Structures are given as structure tokens and as C-alpha cells.
Amino acid sequence: MEKRMKFALYPGCTVESEQYAHEISAREVFPKLGIQLVDVEGFNCCGYPLKSVSLPAWSYLSTRNLALAEKLGLDVLPLCNGCNLSFREVGHYLEENPDLKEHVRKLLSSEGLPFTGNVKSWHILEVLHDVVGVEKIQSVVTRPLKGLKLAVHYGCHAFRPGEIEILDDSEDPRYLEELIAPLGAKVEDYPERLDCCGQGLAITTGKTALTIAGLKLKAIQDRGFDAVITVCPFCMKMLDAKQNAIRVTTQQSDINLPVLYYTQLLGLAMGIEAEKLALNLNLSPVGEVLKKLEGK
Amino acid sequence: MNELETRLRHVLGNQRHAYCHQCGKCSSGCPAADFFDFRPRKIVAMVQLGMVEELLTSEVIWHCAQCLLCKERCPRDAGPADVIQALQNLAYCLDIHVPEGYPALINSILKTGVVQTPIKVRVWKELPTKDASRREFEFRDRLSLGLPQLKKPEDIQKLANALQEVLKWKKE
Numbered sequence: 001m002e003k004r005m006k007f008a009l010y011p012g013c014t015v016e017s018e019q020y021a022h023e024i025s026a027r028e029v030f031p032k033l034g035i036q037l038v039d040v041e042g043f044n045c046c047g048y049p050l051k052s053v054s055l056p057a058w059s060y061l062s063t064r065n066l067a068l069a070e071k072l073g074l075d076v077l078p079l080c081n082g083c084n085l086s087f088r089e090v091g092h093y094l095e096e097n098p099d100l101k102e103h104v105r106k107l108l109s110s111e112g113l114p115f116t117g118n119v120k121s122w123h124i125l126e127v128l129h130d131v132v133g134v135e136k137i138q139s140v141v142t143r144p145l146k147g148l149k150l151a152v153h154y155g156c157h158a159f160r161p162g163e164i165e166i167l168d169d170s171e172d173p174r175y176l177e178e179l180i181a182p183l184g185a186k187v188e189d190y191p192e193r194l195d196c197c198g199q200g201l202a203i204t205t206g207k208t209a210l211t212i213a214g215l216k217l218k219a220i221q222d223r224g225f226d227a228v229i230t231v232c233p234f235c236m237k238m239l240d241a242k243q244n245a246i247r248v249t250t251q252q253s254d255i256n257l258p259v260l261y262y263t264q265l266l267g268l269a270m271g272i273e274a275e276k277l278a279l280n281l282n283l284s285p286v287g288e289v290l291k292k293l294e295g296k
Numbered sequence: 297m298n299e300l301e302t303r304l305r306h307v308l309g310n311q312r313h314a315y316c317h318q319c320g321k322c323s324s325g326c327p328a329a330d331f332f333d334f335r336p337r338k339i340v341a342m343v344q345l346g347m348v349e350e351l352l353t354s355e356v357i358w359h360c361a362q363c364l365l366c367k368e369r370c371p372r373d374a375g376p377a378d379v380i381q382a383l384q385n386l387a388y389c390l391d392i393h394v395p396e397g398y399p400a401l402i403n404s405i406l407k408t409g410v411v412q413t414p415i416k417v418r419v420w421k422e423l424p425t426k427d428a429s430r431r432e433f434e435f436r437d438r439l440s441l442g443l444p445q446l447k448k449p450e451d452i453q454k455l456a457n458a459l460q461e462v463l464k465w466k467k468e
Contacts, residue, residue, distance in 0.1 A: 054385060
């Protein structure tokens with residue numbers, strides 16, 4: 001149980017190099033929920049970006065991080081859907097490919113790193129929902145987010161593939177909704193709820209990626225939501241940071257919708273100042289959310 | 297079975313794609329299918345027919361977003377997304393056609409261990425609102441935002457050597 005309240009924080013390349021709002025807000029709220037985050041020296045890329053070109057390279061890079069955490073006796077808490085999926089999937093992949101597993105084991109042992117697979121990676125929503133718990137979250141709310149109507153965007157790799165069993169249901173996940181409800185905001189279903197943000201196509205065809213993101217943002221906005229809540233830095237890069245490019249590409253000049261990380265939203269409900277939650281780093285109009293909460 | 301088919305099976309590590317019975321659930325939910333002549337069902341069928349070379353030389357295999365919806369919905373557990381990823385791996389292995397973003401990613405990891413080193417980001421003086429008129433901002437880095445400096449792999453050459461080796465794995 002002791003181990004579970006303490007995690008090796010794995011921000012992941014995107015968060016630690018540019019999506020600082022996720023790291024800042026996570027470092028702000030988790031200790032207040034009784035979760036200790038430990039910085040680990042020597043973490044590398046989770047390997048996920050190389051999965052398309054080299055499954056062996058992905059396996060090595062991914063496993064190396066798990067071995068570093070294992071050395072410290074800690075489970076891993078990544079701040080990115082892709083990193084978590086990478087860590088959760090790699091063990092299964094190596095089980096199916098025993099000769100590659102042996103090769104990776106040798107490479108890691110030459111770096112003095114253990115390789116037993118005895119370390120778990122937790123999705124941020126699992127830690128919030130299953131370790132912290134909805135009741136605890138309810139108990140820290142001091143400023144209920146009354147009057148907000150919110151749309152959730154999990155990001156595909158938060159709940160797929162189902163065989164990895166990350167969240168509650170790979171066809172109908174509900175963890176994010178269940179974590180927003182105690183904050184006092186209204187969270188409603190919408191038909192595009194589980195649609196992809198398009199980011200996976202950004203490396204090969206940026207215009208299509210922007211179009212896919214634009215379709216989702218437009219649908220959410222037209223359905224009268226005040227903001228979108230996500231947990232994935234890649235989705236955030238599309239939905240929050242690219243609204244300008246999306247407006248140009250899709251010629252939908254009215255797309256203009258606040259997008260927040262869940263940890264930012266939670267922090268607001270805990271009465272933490274917007275700046276401490278790095279809301280001044282979001283590129284979408286998040287000021288609108290604050291205005292609505294203040295009844296302006 | 298031709299040589300490319302054998303190699304593809306090797307990358308895949310299984311033969312689940314043989315279970316596909318062409319129901320089409322994968323293509324019907326695919327987000328990329330709305331924009332390209334990209335159909336997971338067709339790709340799996342072509343692999344079943346031994347048309348691996350045609351797929352490797354086509355850009356079509358790079359139009360997958362890896363959203364994994366096809367893998368989720370497949371009633372036969374054929375894993376269309378896995379088949380597409382294995383084709384991409386094989387294209388890289390054989391130096392056929394790989395989008396230019398990937399070699400850049402590999403180089404960055406070889407040099408630094410990460411995809412991107414920390415950059416300065418835009419920080420607003422006031423929270424942005426829908427009113428697009430003048431917004432003041434400054435650029436700030438991790439440190440000035442109160443974030444700790446993260447220590448990356450100490451012996452980067454060791455990591456780079458291991459990565460080089462594993463990238464060549466089964467390439468011959």
C-alpha cells in the first residue's frame with residue numbers, strides 16, 4: 001500500500017519539453033491528494049514514437065525506463081497516454097517475442113539495469129480514480145465548478161486496446177466523467193466523445209490531422225459545451241495549441257473553445273490560483289472558464 | 297509464401313491477420329478512411345493475398361493514425377492496426393519509404409535520449425479569452441516556471457549504442 005502512494009513521475013518528452021501545464025498542475029495537485037511524485041534520473045523517450053518504424057527499438061527504450069523505476073522499487077506514473085500505453089504494452093509484446101525479450105534483457109543488463117517486469121505503469125486516471133478515489137477528490141473541493149458544462153476527451157490511448165485493460169471499459173470509459181462530477185461541473189455525453197484527435201497523423205499528413213481535430217472541436221462547440229477536458233499532452237497539442245492553424249485549414253473561423261487538463265480543472269475546484277495551475281500557458285481561451293465561474 | 301510475407305510474419309510475431317473474414321468493421325470506424333483511400337480491411341486482404349511488396353512501396357500504410365479502433369472492434373482479433381504497424385516496420389527495415397519525420401526522431405533520441413529537449417513557451421500576462429485583440433505574453437523556460445531540471449541518461453553513448461544495435465535487429 002505504501003508503494004502505491006508514491007510513484008516515479010514520468011512526464012514524457014512532450015510534457016517535459018513543452019506541455020508544461022500538465023506537469024505544473026500535476027505537481028500542484030497530487031501531493032495535496034496524498035500522492036508523492038518522485039523524479040527519476042536517466043529516463044529516456046518511452047519509445048512509442050518509434051513503434052511505427054522499429055518494434056525492437058520501442059521495446060528497448062520502453063523497458064529501459066521501467067527498469068530504472070524498478071531499481072528504485074517504484075511504480076510509474078506517466079503524464080501521457082502514449083507513454084503509459086507504451087509501458088503497459090511492452091511486456092505483452094515481449095512475451096510474444098521471446099528472442100527479442102532476451103536481446104533486450106542483455107542490453108539492459110549491460111547497463112546494470114534489472115529486467116523482471118515487476119513494475120506497473122499507471123494511467124493518470126487510474127491513480128486519480130482507483131488510488132486517490134472519487135470520495136477523496138470530493139472532499140478536497142472548496143470551490144465547486146457550478147454552471148460549467150464540460151465535454152471529455154480521453155484520447156484513444158487512454159482506453160485502447162481493450163486487451164491491455166487500462167480504464168474501466170474500452171468501448172465506453174467513464175473514469176473521467178466520474179472524476180469531474182464531484183467537482184460540481186456538469187459533464188454530458190456527445191456523439192463524438194471517443195473520436196480521435198488526429199494527432200497520430202501529424203507526422204505524415206499535418207493538414208488531415210488538423211481537419212480531424214477541427215471536426216471534433218466544432219462539434220463540441222456547436223453542442224454548447226463551455227470547455228473540453230483532457231489528460232493527454234498529444235491531444236492537448238492538437239485541441240488546445242493548434243486552434244489557430246485549425247481555423248485556417250478548416251476555414252471554420254469561429255472555432256474558439258477552452259481546453260484544459262483535468263489536473264488544471266481539479267486544481268480550480270480545490271481553490272488553487274489559475275497561475276499555479278499554469279492556465280496562463282494554455283493557448284485556447286481558458287479565461288472564459290474563469291469568467292463563467294466568477295459569474296461574469 | 298514469398299520472402300516478404302515470411303519477413304512480415306516475423307515482425308508481427310503472430311498470424312492473427314489470417315483470421316480476417318472481411319466484415320469491414322475496421323474500415324467503417326477508421327478516422328483516416330474519411331480522408332484517404334485508406335481501408336484497414338483492404339490492407340489486411342492484400343496481406344492475405346501475398347501483396348506485401350505493393351503495400352510496402354505505397355504511401356497508404358503511413359496514413360494510419362494508430363487510434364486502435366480497428367483493433368478494438370475486430371470480431372476476429374486480426375489486429376489490422378498491428379498489421380499496418382508491422383508493414384511500416386518492414387518498410388523501415390528494408391529502407392523502402394519512411395516519412396522524413398522518423399529519421400529525425402531517431403537522431404534526436406540517439407543524441408539526447410529524448411524526442412525533444414525543453415523549449416521556451418508562451419506565457420500569457422492575462423488568461424486568454426475569446427476576444428482576440430492584443431494579448432501580451434513572454435517566453436519562459438522550465439526553470440523560470442518553477443519546474444526542476446530533469447536529469448537525462450548520463451551515459452548517452454551507451455544508450456545510443458544499444459539503440460543502434462536494436463534498430464538493426466533482424467534487419468539482415
